[in-house]
Amino acid sequence: MSRSDWEVVIGLEVHAQLNTASKIFSGASTAFGAEPNVQASAVDIALPGVLPVLNRGAVERAIRLGLALGSHISPTSIFARKNYFYPDLPKGYQISQFELPVVQGGTITLRVGEGEQAYEKTVRLTRAHLEEDAGKSLHEDFHGMSGIDLNRAGTPLLEIVSEPDMRSSAEAVAYARALHALVRWIDICDGNMQEGSFRCDANVSVRKKGAEAFGTRREIKNLNSFRFLQQAIDYEVQWQIDTIEDGGTIQQATVLFDPDTGETRMMRSKEDAHDYRYFPDPDLLPLVIAPEWIERVRGEMPELPGSMKARFMSELGLSAYDASTLTASKEVSSYFQATVDAAGSAQAKLCANWVMGDVAARLNKAELDIADSPVSPVQLAGLIARIADNTISNAIAKKVFDALWNGEGGSADEIIDKQGLKQVTDSGAIEAMIDEVLAANQKSVEEFRAGKDKAFNALVGQVMKASKGKASPAQVNELLRKKLG
Amino acid sequence: MINASLPALRRALDEKQISSVELAGLFLDRIEAANPTLNAFITIDRDGALTAAREADARIAAGTAGALTGIPLAHKDVFCTEGVLTTCGSKMLANFVSPYDAHVVSLLKQAGAVSLGKTNMDEFAMGSSNENSHFGPARNPWNPAHVPGGSSGGSAAAVAARLVPIATGTDTGGSVRQPAAFCGVTGIKPTYGVVSRYGMVAYASSLDQGGAFGASAEDCALLLSAMSGFDPRDSTSLERPAEDYSAALAAQAGEKPLAGLRIGLPREFFAEGMSDDVRAAVDAALEQYRALGASTVDVSLPNAKLAIPAYYVIAPAEASSNLSRFDGVRYGHRAASYGDLNDMYCKSRAEGFGAEVKRRILVGTYVLSHGYYDAYYLQAQKLRRLIAEDFKAALTQCDLIAGPTTPTTAWALGAMGDDPVQMYLADIYTIAVNLAGLPGLSHPCGFGAGGLPVGLQLIGNYFAEGQLLSTAHRYQQASDWHLRRPDGAA
Numbered sequence: 001m002s003r004s005d006w007e008v009v010i011g012l013e014v015h016a017q018l019n020t021a022s023k024i025f026s027g028a029s030t031a032f033g034a035e036p037n038v039q040a041s042a043v044d045i046a047l048p049g050v051l052p053v054l055n056r057g058a059v060e061r062a063i064r065l066g067l068a069l070g071s072h073i074s075p076t077s078i079f080a081r082k083n084y085f086y087p088d089l090p091k092g093y094q095i096s097q098f099e100l101p102v103v104q105g106g107t108i109t110l111r112v113g114e115g116e117q118a119y120e121k122t123v124r125l126t127r128a129h130l131e132e133d134a135g136k137s138l139h140e141d142f143h144g145m146s147g148i149d150l151n152r153a154g155t156p157l158l159e160i161v162s163e164p165d166m167r168s169s170a171e172a173v174a175y176a177r178a179l180h181a182l183v184r185w186i187d188i189c190d191g192n193m194q195e196g197s198f199r200c201d202a203n204v205s206v207r208k209k210g211a212e213a214f215g216t217r218r219e220i221k222n223l224n225s226f227r228f229l230q231q232a233i234d235y236e237v238q239w240q241i242d243t244i245e246d247g248g249t250i251q252q253a254t255v256l257f258d259p260d261t262g263e264t265r266m267m268r269s270k271e272d273a274h275d276y277r278y279f280p281d282p283d284l285l286p287l288v289i290a291p292e293w294i295e296r297v298r299g300e301m302p303e304l305p306g307s308m309k310a311r312f313m314s315e316l317g318l319s320a321y322d323a324s325t326l327t328a329s330k331e332v333s334s335y336f337q338a339t340v341d342a343a344g345s346a347q348a349k350l351c352a353n354w355v356m357g358d359v360a361a362r363l364n365k366a367e368l369d370i371a372d373s374p375v376s377p378v379q380l381a382g383l384i385a386r387i388a389d390n391t392i393s394n395a396i397a398k399k400v401f402d403a404l405w406n407g408e409g410g411s412a413d414e415i416i417d418k419q420g421l422k423q424v425t426d427s428g429a430i431e432a433m434i435d436e437v438l439a440a441n442q443k444s445v446e447e448f449r450a451g452k453d454k455a456f457n458a459l460v461g462q463v464m465k466a467s468k469g470k471a472s473p474a475q476v477n478e479l480l481r482k483k484l485g
Numbered sequence: 486m487i488n489a490s491l492p493a494l495r496r497a498l499d500e501k502q503i504s505s506v507e508l509a510g511l512f513l514d515r516i517e518a519a520n521p522t523l524n525a526f527i528t529i530d531r532d533g534a535l536t537a538a539r540e541a542d543a544r545i546a547a548g549t550a551g552a553l554t555g556i557p558l559a560h561k562d563v564f565c566t567e568g569v570l571t572t573c574g575s576k577m578l579a580n581f582v583s584p585y586d587a588h589v590v591s592l593l594k595q596a597g598a599v600s601l602g603k604t605n606m607d608e609f610a611m612g613s614s615n616e617n618s619h620f621g622p623a624r625n626p627w628n629p630a631h632v633p634g635g636s637s638g639g640s641a642a643a644v645a646a647r648l649v650p651i652a653t654g655t656d657t658g659g660s661v662r663q664p665a666a667f668c669g670v671t672g673i674k675p676t677y678g679v680v681s682r683y684g685m686v687a688y689a690s691s692l693d694q695g696g697a698f699g700a701s702a703e704d705c706a707l708l709l710s711a712m713s714g715f716d717p718r719d720s721t722s723l724e725r726p727a728e729d730y731s732a733a734l735a736a737q738a739g740e741k742p743l744a745g746l747r748i749g750l751p752r753e754f755f756a757e758g759m760s761d762d763v764r765a766a767v768d769a770a771l772e773q774y775r776a777l778g779a780s781t782v783d784v785s786l787p788n789a790k791l792a793i794p795a796y797y798v799i800a801p802a803e804a805s806s807n808l809s810r811f812d813g814v815r816y817g818h819r820a821a822s823y824g825d826l827n828d829m830y831c832k833s834r835a836e837g838f839g840a841e842v843k844r845r846i847l848v849g850t851y852v853l854s855h856g857y858y859d860a861y862y863l864q865a866q867k868l869r870r871l872i873a874e875d876f877k878a879a880l881t882q883c884d885l886i887a888g889p890t891t892p893t894t895a896w897a898l899g900a901m902g903d904d905p906v907q908m909y910l911a912d913i914y915t916i917a918v919n920l921a922g923l924p925g926l927s928h929p930c931g932f933g934a935g936g937l938p939v940g941l942q943l944i945g946n947y948f949a950e951g952q953l954l955s956t957a958h959r960y961q962q963a964s965d966w967h968l969r970r971p972d973g974a975a
Contacts, residue, residue: 047565
């Protein structure tokens with residue numbers, strides 16, 4: 001059998017760390033990178049007698065996600081205790097949500113692939129629930145012992161669980177990317193994957209094409225980059241297919257991905273699975289979310305990527321591709337929107353080309369985020385206005401953009417003025433330059449007359465050179481043909 | 486002074502008949518003299534007490550004293566106290582000094598009350614006799630061969646022996662009311678949520694509630710007023726204005742002060758199981774209530790008999806999780822030698838916990854396990870609702886419910902042998918009240934065989950603490966059981 005006889009089934013569980021200033025059940029700070037254990041309060045280290053108090057900011061972020069995904073926001077949800085012993089879990093249980101999560105259902109639409117092969121796909125969400133993170137166990141540098149850092153203990157997480165709707169690693173990555181963009185878009189998570197603010201677990205199984213029942217799944221834990229997500233799924237899928245084709249069966253298990261070898265390896269089998277003894281946490285009342293609360297949050301929501309994309313297409317006349325690209329992240333979309341606001345919507349296509357083209361390329365080369373772009377949307381709009389009114393050519397515009405990037409002037413107009421880059425449209429002046437060029441290049445003139453078109457282009461180039469790029473190429477063409485005609 | 490009521494002590498302090506430092510010293514001397522026999526205290530904090538007493542004297546001198554300023558008290562060792570040991574009666578926490586005060590402790594400090602120390606208790610509040618304390622059992626001042634009850638046995642014994650005028654306790658299944666009855670003092674457990682649980686080491690979170698011990702309802706009212714009120718750090722704390730429970734007690738009373746009061750007598754509480762001496766004392770007390778103008782009506786709590794099985798699923802389930810934090814990692818007992826992490830957990834917990842605590846952790850772990858949860862935990866929660874419904878229905882026919890606090894008087898140490906279920910059954914009248922979250926009070930109503938005290942339990946509707954206290958107060962104005970003292974405390 002070949003790979004194409006198999007269908008891959010993937011569901012993702014994403015742990016998004018919510019960007020609240022304090023922890024989900026205590027007042028301790030959630031800032032990353034502090035000295036070990038300085039951000040662990042009495043509640044976080046589970047001293048005898050302490051009690052949790054729910055951070056409403058965390059709930060509010062869950063509501064935002066629910067609204068963004070079109071989910072049902074449960075009017076009542078329950079916090080439960082997930083019981084297990086581990087040194088970085090101070091209470092001996094994690095407060096999570098089990099039977100009644102705060103966010104239920106919903107969908108997200110993603111764009112998979114590039115160019116011609118690109119297609120849209122809608123993935124269903126199962127649920128999203130609030131929970132607290134554990135601390136960190138540090139197994140290095142302690143001479144055979146383990147260090148415990150409880151700064152992270154109690155950090156709010158939203159565990160976002162998808163249905164098993166993805167059929168390839170590419171779809172899984174597209175889903176993870178779309179969710180990553182969304183949580184940043186609605187400002188509930190900083191999305192910093194290196195710091196563990198956005199971590200993925202992938203449930204992977206394979207089945208024969210056309211089969212109805214799912215295969216047995218294995219869960220790959222803790223993937224903290226899109227690249228690892230793709231590699232881990234690809235390896236796991238091949239391993240499962242090979243195993244079955246070799247006559248083996250897949251056992252339900254939890255596995256880890258080793259980025260050094262590119263392989264997944266078993267962490268624990270189903271038999272070793274914990275019995276977490278979930279039960280409702282008697283220290284916390286059921287979480288009740290009144291309709292008024294949801295409406296208030298709805299009123300504070302930013303425009304979401306889907307509706308913004310539709311608006312870019314209908315109001316600004318952008319293509320679906322451009323509109324998708326410009327709404328891929330909140331930062332890009334706000335940069336673009338600000339540029340259009342300053343340049344006028346008649347120049348939307350030009351704005352889109354510049355944002356997706358020169359701006360993106362320069363940022364990429366300089367490894368800068370668009371929010372940190374040295375050229376502001378207003379400066380870019382000033383440049384675009386001068387292209388639109390033919391003050392400068394595209395070629396000159398690139399020069400002006402470079403000058404703006406390097407801080408050689410505060411606005412396009414200032415640079416055009418200072419560096420004398422204004423397009424020459426005076427036909428008398430251009431004709432004078434043409435005469436000079438023709439006189440100096442008799443050989444090219446003869447070649448052109450002999451039927452060589454290339455020679456014409458060489459003459460245009462000479463005239464442009466003589467104008468220092470400031471002549472309008474179209475005008476040069478026209479006048480030159482007239483002279484030679 | 487030893488036997489004075491809180492209002493009398495207040496006058497004595499305000500009129501400078503005695504200073505707070507002298508008063509603390511007086512009671513501290515009594516504690517040190519009696520503790521070798523009664524073992525009511527795990528920690529005696531003479532230095533801390535005298536410092537607090539000096540501050541109280543300054544407040545009294547400045548004219549800024551409140552009702553409890555300068556009044557000595559003791560805390561059950563389940564309340565966290567900054568800088569003073571908080572052991573919970575366990576080897577696990579034998580060396581634990583809390584870096585913070587429980588909400589109750591901090592409220593009473595702010596009120597200027599002077600804590601003399603921490604009282605003995607069944608380990609992690611699990612027990613009805615105080616025999617489960619790692620520090621040895623506290624004894625009943627009426628007969629030191631008998632138990633003081635539990636789990637707040639040390640607090641009840643200390644108040645009964647006048648080692649301290651008032652003391653705090655906690656009540657999960659009767660742990661204030663039962664020892665109050667056994668020791669002949671008054672004890673109240675308010676409505677769940679009235680007293681903050683912040684800093685009260687958790688046994689069974691949905692049932693645990695702080696309470697007050699005193700010689701009389703009047704003294705309990707003063708203590709409870711000072712220790713209750715909304716606390717944002719406890720999500721189950723009720724957001725309602727603080728009450729002054731003493732206010733209702735002060736009203737002028739005529740000859741029939743309880744006229745119009747309907748007292749419900751659950752027939753299930755007066756069926757078999759109650760010993761004759763308890764029955765006689767309870768009947769006499771009810772007669773007295775009728776003489777004060779109250780009427781009695783028969784009511785029924787048909788599911789009350791299910792309270793013990795429901796409790797012994799719910800409480801251990803919560804306890805098994807609540808006590809997971811005692812793992813030897815961050816504080817508390819850690820085994821001296823161990824192999825790997827698992828071995829460290831097992832040894833530390835095996836050494837740190839006593840038999841009853843281990844039994845309840847095992848039961849709780851079992852009932853929450855996959856495949857058993859529905860049959861035990863969910864079923865118990867259903868029973869809990871039925872029991873609460875019973876009380877709700879009964880309280881439509883009466884204003885409050887009365888009955889014995891306990892089926893018998895205090896038993897002799899060791900009399901329950903190795904059968905824990907025997908002891909569980911001793912809480913038959915008190916446990917249902919916790920499951921329903923209602924307030925309950927026990928006051929002395931006579932003596933049984935061997936001169937051991939008998940308690941009468943009053944159960945009120947939600948937030949009826951004031952009514953329970955004022956009703957008991959009327960009874961105590963017309964009787965003197967609460968003024969009787971064991972030998973050596975007179």
